[in-house]
Amino acid sequence: MISKIILLCINFYQKYLTILSYGSCRFHPTCSSYAKVQFENNNIFKAFYFSTIRILKCNPLFDGGFDYVKVKCPRKDKQQFKKLKFTKIKIKYWKVPVENNYCLVLQHNKKWDQ
């Protein structure tokens, strides 16, 4: 619920207010998209914590660069696998396993569909 309100705010910001701070983020993905991914993939407290840290680090005293959202990988659940329905789905995120059962969350690019 609160996550949803925050997501709405981020969407509004991205749509209408980025013009004020356009091209100032030192990271990829930008702070706002990072926060969006956080709130959509993590629990609210963690999302809030990581997004705040990210914004605090987004200044010339830190290097910036690549910083993707990292979450615990989904467990391989055989029961769930059985329930899978093989219909066409819309891909939003790719979770790419890295180390220690953690995954990077990458946003799906529509360009990749073609």
Next chain:
Amino acid sequence: MAQPNDTMNKQSTQKRILLATVLSFTFFIAYDFLYLQPQQKAVNLANKANSEIVVKQNSVNNSLAPNVTSTALPMNTTPVPSDAVDANIITTIETLTNKIEIDTLGRIAQVTLKGKQYVDGNGKKIKLFTNEQLRPLEIRFRNAQVNNEAFKVNVVASSSTIDARSSKATVTLTQQLSTTTLTKVLTFYPDGHYDLDVSATNNENFFITPGFRPDVLADMYADHGALLTLNDGTLTIIEDEDMDKAVELIGVNAASAFDRYYTTLLYNFKTSMSISVMMDKNESPNMFIHAQDKIKLHGYAGPKEYITLTNLDDRLASVIEYGWFTFIAKPMFQLLQFLHSYIGNWGWTIVFTTILIKLVLFPLSHKGMVSMNKLKELSPKVKALQEKYKDDKQKASTHMMELYKKEGANPMGGCLPIILQIPVFFAIYRVLLNAIELKGAPWILWIDDLGVMDPYFVLPILMGATMYLQQRITPNTMTDPMQQKIFQFLPVIFTFFFLWFPAGLTLYWFINNLFTIGQQYFVNRIFKNAKIARHEKHLEEKTHKKKK
């Protein structure tokens, strides 16, 4: 086939952003003009009309007693009309800061401020109260019969003029009722505040009020209503026209009824008060202090000046509040106040504060500017990258980030500096709106009030011009022509928006831009010199080689 479609999409998105920005700014300005200002006028008109009616009624029935039910509290809080007629004034007190008039019901009927900055638009001295509202020090008895009688019997004052300009002076107000005698001993001090000692004989319980808020400047820009500080350190604020039921509070140390700049308050930090906050017909708060049969309080009615209030009691500083942004606006005000005590002019204080903030953020902004210039030299590479990935924004930004990493430079200032600007900006905005000290505070030349908009629009236009200049000399990494156009349009939108902002705020932004430009110019020159030096060295080496 998707390509042309996509670029069209992109453009329409940007047009939408532009449109939305312009629309939202227009909305705020239109809202101010079409809604807030006419409403203010309507309120003023209504007040005028009301007071006329009240005066007429008064000539018919001189003292209208309120209907008080026999419940524990005076339920009907419809105030007794205060009479504009001088005949009802029984005593007048002169202090160094104000003139206080007390009427036949033993209430403070009017407070006229003496300071030369406290004048209205017509140059008349500001009077705190308007006609038909509840007045400070009005008494309500718990016993309905006594209460009704109390509104019919005139109060007798020990003296008709009191001079408290050089030292404190006392006046005693007595009201002789059939079952009880009410005595108010008021001691006025040269600074305009007073001590209050009220008692009723025969155990007759009563309530006393700090009155309805002053009605000099109550608009939608800043809060107005009742503010109570409790002995646990918390604040309770009840805004006008925002009550749905009466509120009972205990442990109250100060009860203030306030508009944007002025307050009428009763306080006692030694023994706390119990207060009933009643709702009047406009759903605005009227405060009644439970007195039992006697109570000792301190009182003040006048501007919410930080120094005046803290001289009375340090804890009264919390009576000045700045809305949501108090937590940042208060320290900001204290900084301004501190600097002002050395500088002596509010305009220069704002200029100096801006420089101070710039200095604190200097390490951040300097590093950003340097790395931005470093990257300017890489711009051919950046352009090539953007050309290569012009259909895939995400990929382009990924590759760009890789390039930055390789070169050890990041051109962006970061989100934090921008986000930090917002609270500072709002804090100054709130301080300018709420601080009485900045009302009528002049700067130089034509600016004679930093709290209101610049009458000749000079500062906003200067602000826009410097913003444009700043954009021109800042190397930007934008390559999308549409985005660049929107960016260039920003100074125009900002200028338009700032036209109606308090001059002090525009001054802050203007000075801020000025110093950013200076800093940027400096950094640009260093880089230019370095480049020339490198070039010369290169040439030298070449000739050296030839000679060999």
